[in-house]
Amino acid sequence: MKCYPVPRENLVLSIDNLKDDIPEEYLSHKECYENVIRKGSVLYDIFSELSKDRKHKAHQAPSNAYRISDGIMQNVNPFLLHFALFVPAITNQATPEQQAEFLKHGFGIIGTYAQTELGHGTFLRGLETTATLDLETDEFVLNSPTLTSYKWWPGGLGHTANHCVVMAQLYVKGKCHGPHLFFVQIRDIETHEPLPGLKLGEIGAKMGFNTADNGFLGFHNFRIPRNNMLMKNSQVLKDGTYVESKNEKLTYGSMVFVRVYLLSDMAYMLARAATISVRYSAVRHQSHIKPDEPEVQILDFVIQQHKLFISIATSHAFKICGLWLWQTYSKVMEDIGKGSMDRLPELHALSCCLKTTSTRDAGWLIEQCRLACGGHGYLMSSNLPSLYTTATAAITYEGESTVLLLQTARYLIKSWKRAMEGESLPATVSFLSEYFNKRYNKWENTPKGIVDGLKLVVAGVTKMCAESIQKHVSRGQQYEEAWNSSSVQLIKASEAYSRALLCEVFWFEVDKVSSTLSNNLAVVLKQLAELYITYWALEKRGDLLVYTTISKDDLDKLQERYEELLALIRPNAVGLVDSFDIRDEILCSTLGAYDGRVYERMMEHALKSPLNAETVNQSFHKYMKPVILKHKI
Numbered sequence: 001m002k003c004y005p006v007p008r009e010n011l012v013l014s015i016d017n018l019k020d021d022i023p024e025e026y027l028s029h030k031e032c033y034e035n036v037i038r039k040g041s042v043l044y045d046i047f048s049e050l051s052k053d054r055k056h057k058a059h060q061a062p063s064n065a066y067r068i069s070d071g072i073m074q075n076v077n078p079f080l081l082h083f084a085l086f087v088p089a090i091t092n093q094a095t096p097e098q099q100a101e102f103l104k105h106g107f108g109i110i111g112t113y114a115q116t117e118l119g120h121g122t123f124l125r126g127l128e129t130t131a132t133l134d135l136e137t138d139e140f141v142l143n144s145p146t147l148t149s150y151k152w153w154p155g156g157l158g159h160t161a162n163h164c165v166v167m168a169q170l171y172v173k174g175k176c177h178g179p180h181l182f183f184v185q186i187r188d189i190e191t192h193e194p195l196p197g198l199k200l201g202e203i204g205a206k207m208g209f210n211t212a213d214n215g216f217l218g219f220h221n222f223r224i225p226r227n228n229m230l231m232k233n234s235q236v237l238k239d240g241t242y243v244e245s246k247n248e249k250l251t252y253g254s255m256v257f258v259r260v261y262l263l264s265d266m267a268y269m270l271a272r273a274a275t276i277s278v279r280y281s282a283v284r285h286q287s288h289i290k291p292d293e294p295e296v297q298i299l300d301f302v303i304q305q306h307k308l309f310i311s312i313a314t315s316h317a318f319k320i321c322g323l324w325l326w327q328t329y330s331k332v333m334e335d336i337g338k339g340s341m342d343r344l345p346e347l348h349a350l351s352c353c354l355k356t357t358s359t360r361d362a363g364w365l366i367e368q369c370r371l372a373c374g375g376h377g378y379l380m381s382s383n384l385p386s387l388y389t390t391a392t393a394a395i396t397y398e399g400e401s402t403v404l405l406l407q408t409a410r411y412l413i414k415s416w417k418r419a420m421e422g423e424s425l426p427a428t429v430s431f432l433s434e435y436f437n438k439r440y441n442k443w444e445n446t447p448k449g450i451v452d453g454l455k456l457v458v459a460g461v462t463k464m465c466a467e468s469i470q471k472h473v474s475r476g477q478q479y480e481e482a483w484n485s486s487s488v489q490l491i492k493a494s495e496a497y498s499r500a501l502l503c504e505v506f507w508f509e510v511d512k513v514s515s516t517l518s519n520n521l522a523v524v525l526k527q528l529a530e531l532y533i534t535y536w537a538l539e540k541r542g543d544l545l546v547y548t549t550i551s552k553d554d555l556d557k558l559q560e561r562y563e564e565l566l567a568l569i570r571p572n573a574v575g576l577v578d579s580f581d582i583r584d585e586i587l588c589s590t591l592g593a594y595d596g597r598v599y600e601r602m603m604e605h606a607l608k609s610p611l612n613a614e615t616v617n618q619s620f621h622k623y624m625k626p627v628i629l630k631h632k633i
């Protein structure tokens, strides 16, 4: 068996059969898939060795080794779900004995996480796949009773995975106990043929993610041993006794893991887009600032700095907040391991709003980076279009953004009620209790002052939501109807909360470590953090005018400071994206390569187009020429 040392980028990137002769955009849908499986299998082998060394734990931050695959795959790795959800679901939701059993083949099996169905993605209690206990045979019988109950979307499900964790409604002795997770083999290990009683396939071409092999799966009286239900939190005994979980939401734990992780993932996606667009903006000369001087680097246009520097700052914000959220996640997982669920609602609320904001921001900021590169940003060889379609998928997967923001709003409203009753609150929402004492505080035009102002916005909007719900209830609506009637404001409360969290954590984490950094580094990091906070104060000036004592004069001063920060960051802009340290082979961009040879790389890439293999394409003679000659005067 090949034995790899812990992979380093240069080891992985030096493996010849991981390189593409033809750029992926010129391959067919099927060739694309076959190509990523070819490369993914090599990486899977390497990462399997790596993961064995690291003994995957439920809440250990995944190594960033999988980032190397971004460069190799140049798209989504169909094996990703194995590492992102299948293994974490088993280590999170199965007993130790089951883990030993299900993972005994180590990386000899390839899994995915099959929860979403054709008819349901958000409303998990509405999932239709059933798992019914057969007491006589000590098995569960899995069925897809309707077309809408077919599993639909799981990554790697179409043609890659041979196992999956399936979420199905548990039926024991005629009673439904709600969604539970089951370990299911779906293909023969040797032949890879679908097992009898299954209908498997891929769901077709998508806006992006086209190498993720998202698939569908239907069950027809498919039997699995009773022991294949993941039984760490709830159990079904041999005699059919159902032992319920201490908290039914623990079943959803695997989703929390990915949501928490996505903050860091988006930091990395943005770092790539910022690197490409800032480097390109340093190379591209276009137009004049002073009429009698040569054409300038487009990075010297202040509006270009306004478009791009927020992406540099946001990448650092997400990276720092991602570490903070990861530490929170790990602590809560440890508490749950000791039997305490107290902080699970807080973790759920934090992960929901931060996953949503980070994926949404990554989407529009990557698009802003693309647009800032003009026509060349529209080329697939710039890699900006692919970064956009990959990042924006995350706004939907792992919990659709609107739905998750409403989850956080649920937590904010509950916290507001507790605050009004004088209860003490977790630190992440304790500012709600201080609203009435602080809402008329004098505005401070400092990063801390802005953070305090953003928190007042959260409290003010949350109060408005609570009053709106109460108003609808007093007019005769049921609470759930009143909730629905107030949902536009509830989304606003969650968005404001998420922004305040990001600004607060970014500023105070940077402030905390700055004394340990070299002066130059501390200065630049603080400039980025202040740019981020000032950017969002200006974006949210309307809310600040409503809920704080900020004045027009304060805002004018903030605008001035923001423009000062752009000028201060300009000399370091290229150095800042270079410090993301993303190699050309992983950046995969003709516009963003370290050596700045943009035009040469663009031409080299263009010549790889199959269309350029001949000077006259056969279609001229077949189709064009007859028409031209017919109409020739």
Ligand SMILES: CCCCCCCCCC/C=C\CCCCCC(=O)SCCNC(=O)CCNC(=O)[C@H](O)C(C)(C)COP(=O)(O)OP(=O)(O)OC[C@H]1O[C@@H](n2cnc3c(N)ncnc32)[C@H](O)[C@@H]1OP(=O)(O)O
Pocket: 062, 063, 065, 066, 080, 081, 083, 084, 085, 113, 115, 116, 121, 122, 123, 124, 125, 155, 249, 250, 252, 253, 255, 256, 258, 261, 262, 265, 344, 345, 348, 396, 397, 398, 399, 400, 403, 407, 410, 411
């Ligand atoms: C080498 C290593 C690599 C590793 C890398 C990892 C990186 C990852 C990068 C990308 C990876 C993969 C690409 C694609 C992956 C995509 C995978 C998927 O998409 S899997 C499917 C995801 N689906 C969802 O997220 C579904 C969203 N829906 C829900 O979560 C729930 O249905 C709901 C929250 C919307 C509704 O819950 P419901 O039960 O219907 O009821 P309520 O709304 O009333 O909530 C009741 C109660 O429960 C609490 N709750 C809900 N969810 C959770 C949770 N997850 N955790 C904890 N608590 C939860 C909620 O707060 C309520 O509590 P109350 O006390 O009653 O208020």
Ligand SMILES: Cc1cc2nc3c(=O)[nH]c(=O)nc-3n(C[C@H](O)[C@H](O)[C@H](O)COP(=O)(O)OP(=O)(O)OC[C@H]3O[C@@H](n4cnc5c(N)ncnc54)[C@H](O)[C@@H]3O)c2cc1C
Pocket: 081, 113, 114, 115, 116, 119, 120, 121, 122, 123, 152, 153, 154, 155, 209, 214, 393, 396, 397, 398, 399, 400, 401, 402, 403, 406
């Ligand atoms: C690229 C990609 C990869 C994926 N990978 C996987 C995977 O590996 N495994 C897996 O199981 N799933 C996967 N999914 C599925 C994904 O998790 C679902 O698409 C997601 O959970 C949303 O569910 P849905 O698509 O059914 O949309 P729906 O839930 O039908 O939502 C549609 C619209 O209705 C709105 N809506 C729904 N409920 C509410 C509500 N309560 N209040 C207000 N508005 C509401 C939503 O906001 C949304 O705008 C993937 C999806 C994508 C795009």
